[in-house]
Amino acid sequence: MSGWEGATARQRLATDPLRPLYHFLPPANWMNDPCGLIQWRGKYHLFYQHNPNAPSWGNIHWGHAVSDDLAHWRDQPIALAPTPGSSDQDGCWTGCAVDDNGTPTLTYTGRRGTQENVCLATSSDNLLTWKKNVHNPVISAPPPGLDTSGFRDPYVWREHDRWYMIIGSGIADAGGTVLLYQSPNLCDWEYIGPLFSGDTAQHSEMWECPNFFRLGDKHVLIVSLWRGRYVSYFVGTRADHKFTPQQQGVIDYGDRFFAPQVMVDDRQRRLMFGWIWEGRSMQAQRAAGWAGVGSLPRVLTLAPDNTLVTEPAPELTALRGARIHFYDISLDETASFGLPVEGDCVEIQAEFEVTTSTCGLKLCCSPDDREQTRVGYDGAAARVFVDRQRASLSPEVKRDVQQGPLQLATGETLKLHIFLDRSVVELFANGRCCLTSRIYPTRRDSQGIKLFAHGGGVRLLSLDVWQMKPVWPYYKRKR
Numbered sequence: 001m002s003g004w005e006g007a008t009a010r011q012r013l014a015t016d017p018l019r020p021l022y023h024f025l026p027p028a029n030w031m032n033d034p035c036g037l038i039q040w041r042g043k044y045h046l047f048y049q050h051n052p053n054a055p056s057w058g059n060i061h062w063g064h065a066v067s068d069d070l071a072h073w074r075d076q077p078i079a080l081a082p083t084p085g086s087s088d089q090d091g092c093w094t095g096c097a098v099d100d101n102g103t104p105t106l107t108y109t110g111r112r113g114t115q116e117n118v119c120l121a122t123s124s125d126n127l128l129t130w131k132k133n134v135h136n137p138v139i140s141a142p143p144p145g146l147d148t149s150g151f152r153d154p155y156v157w158r159e160h161d162r163w164y165m166i167i168g169s170g171i172a173d174a175g176g177t178v179l180l181y182q183s184p185n186l187c188d189w190e191y192i193g194p195l196f197s198g199d200t201a202q203h204s205e206m207w208e209c210p211n212f213f214r215l216g217d218k219h220v221l222i223v224s225l226w227r228g229r230y231v232s233y234f235v236g237t238r239a240d241h242k243f244t245p246q247q248q249g250v251i252d253y254g255d256r257f258f259a260p261q262v263m264v265d266d267r268q269r270r271l272m273f274g275w276i277w278e279g280r281s282m283q284a285q286r287a288a289g290w291a292g293v294g295s296l297p298r299v300l301t302l303a304p305d306n307t308l309v310t311e312p313a314p315e316l317t318a319l320r321g322a323r324i325h326f327y328d329i330s331l332d333e334t335a336s337f338g339l340p341v342e343g344d345c346v347e348i349q350a351e352f353e354v355t356t357s358t359c360g361l362k363l364c365c366s367p368d369d370r371e372q373t374r375v376g377y378d379g380a381a382a383r384v385f386v387d388r389q390r391a392s393l394s395p396e397v398k399r400d401v402q403q404g405p406l407q408l409a410t411g412e413t414l415k416l417h418i419f420l421d422r423s424v425v426e427l428f429a430n431g432r433c434c435l436t437s438r439i440y441p442t443r444r445d446s447q448g449i450k451l452f453a454h455g456g457g458v459r460l461l462s463l464d465v466w467q468m469k470p471v472w473p474y475y476k477r478k479r
Contacts, residue, residue, distance in 0.1 A: 007075075010472050013289055018440055020421040021345045021470040022319050023276070024073050024294035026063050029055050031292030033153075033209060034273040036062065036079070036106050037263035038097035040127055044070055044265070046273065047079055047106075048294065049094060055291040056282060060091040062108070064127075070271075070297050070315040072471055079130050080108065080121060087117050087137040094153040094209055095119075096261065098163075100186060106130060107165070107186070109152040110137055116151045117141065118167070120186060135187055139167075143179065143191045147172040150226070151179075153209045155261075156186070166195055168208045168223065175199050176207030176223060180241055196221060196234070196243040204228060209259040212243070215270060216302050219243060222251065222272075224259050231260060231274070235306045247306040253404025254386065254427075254436035255279070257295060270300040271313065276424055279438035281396045293424055295436065309431045312417065320347060320466040329460040331359065331453035339465070342447040347466045348418040354408070356380040357456030363420050364391070364441045365448030373439050374452065375427055377414050382407045384416075384429045391439040406433045413461060421468070 009027035013019055025031055029051055036047030043066050050063030062080035065073040080092040088110030095108030095118075103122050110119040117137035121130040142151040149170040156165045163186055166178040171194070180195040195212070198204065206226035213220055221234045221243055231252060234245035251260065252274070260274035274295040278285055285291040297313040324341045331337060344364055352359050360376015362369075374387035385403040392399075406429050408414060417428040427435040451460060 016288060018423040020293055020424050022468045023421050023424055026050055027075060028290050030057060032275050033094045033259035034261050034275060034294055035094045036097035037261050037273060039265045040104060043068055045127055055285045055289055060093055062092055069318060070313050071318045087112050088119055096155050098156050105186060107154045107156050118154050138187050139189050150206045155210050155212060166210045166212050168210045170206035176204045178207060178210045192241050211262045213262060218302060218306060229258055231258060233308050249307055252434045252436050254402050256438045257436035272298045272300055276436055279398055280440055284396055296419060296426055310434050311431055312428060319469050321469050322467045324465045326463040331451060331458045333454055333456050335453045337451040339449045341449055341465050343467055344420060344422050344447055345468050346420050347468055349464045350416045351461040352414040353459040353461060354379045354414050355456060357453055357458050359453040359458040362450040362452055364446045365450055366443045366446040371441050371443055371446040375418055384433050384435060386425055386427060386435055386437045388437060388439055393442045394440055397440045402435055402437050404433045404435050406430060
């Protein structure tokens with residue numbers, strides 16, 4: 001899709017009150033996994049799984065966007081499309097991008113019938129267009145002798161004079177697996193063996209979208225679990241082509257974050273983007289004309305205990321508009337305190353003193369509170385939550401409570417960092433718990449923001465609310 005076509009499609013959908021304003025999403029139709037993340041000549045390139053013809057999965061291409069600052073994006077022409085009669089005739093699936101001595105190279109999963117394989121493509125015009133390798137597929141099938149469930153999503157890196165690749169898979173009776181390969185030239189690959197396998201009962205029979213990278217003096221493995229639709233991480237050591245985990249956890253405790261990919265930028269930061277998928281019916285997606293959103297970029301670091309710390313990239317402050325600040329507010333055990341600010345496209349930072357009480361914010365509140373989404377912390381259970389039981393009046397939307405663990409140390413305050421972007425909620429709590437959800441308010445007046453507390457008194461130390469600027473200039477803030 002050309003820049004003009006993309007702008008036309010975006011403008012056509014800009015009046016949709018549920019379409020996010022400052023998260024990345026395609027001009028129209030379907031998006032799933034981010035892939036091919038790379039910083040090239042100072043610019044950030046985001047590729048993504050894309051169906052350019054419908055707001056549903058299928059006919060998978062690679063969409064492409066570029067950014068100077070990780071906050072604002074520009075559409076680029078589609079990078080990869082299935083080639084009839086070739087190894088990717090039934091889809092150009094997830095993969096990664098590397099710099100091969102000055103040549104940008106994509107490594108991706110091709111699909112022909114039921115056969116998954118590994119393909120290459122290169123660019124000679126600054127990542128604008130791509131030429132597929134004449135030797136595709138460079139790996140035509142899983143290693144012989146393995147009873148695998150899936151063989152996809154290559155992740156490639158270079159060490160010394162060799163390239164290494166892991167591929168997401170699963171081995172019968174062994175569980176989710178990442179298969180390790182090595183190559184001198186990206187074309188000729190030698191299978192080494194499983195880098196690491198999980199337990200089927202605890203993890204999944206198939207791991208997708210693996211990432212493997214060094215962080216500090218440790219290695220980190222991130223995998224998306226086919227069963228359960230969530231993302232796990234493992235932190236540990238690597239020796240003799242084997243990975244030994246010492247710590248493990250969950251990347252995001254919401255039910256809408258999947259298939260992340262991690263890149264390194266010129267500041268040596270590990271940046272992660274994920275796919276935020278829909279939480280509404282296929283009928284609603286088709287009527288809307290779009291489905292799938294890219295997460296905000298996240299920065300990964302390690303805590304002293306080797307747990308993975310995830311925070312929003314600081315470049316996102318460029319999207320902030322007007323700010324309102326509150327401080328030192330005491331809430332009694334039954335408080336629901338309306339704020340003189342409203343909106344469904346905001347960033348919020350709140351800090352509370354809590355004990356065993358429950359507190360937080362109500363977002364997207366209608367005047368009668370029939371619609372509202374509660375985002376907060378249950379001190380007694382030591383859990384962060386997004387309560388969607390009243391988030392929408394639509395009968396097609398899931399109503400539940402998403403939650404994740406957060407044990408506060410003695411004297412530690414609760415810090416909630418919330419990004420609300422119409423139908424997307426991304427929550428970061430104390431750097432240790434992330435939770436991504438989708439909400440679909442039906443009422444145009446569901447714009448209120450309130451504080452709440454119950455089960456004991458709570459003190460709000462500070463609260464900042466920023467109205468966020470739309471990334472695309474023709475979007476309208478108000479409904």
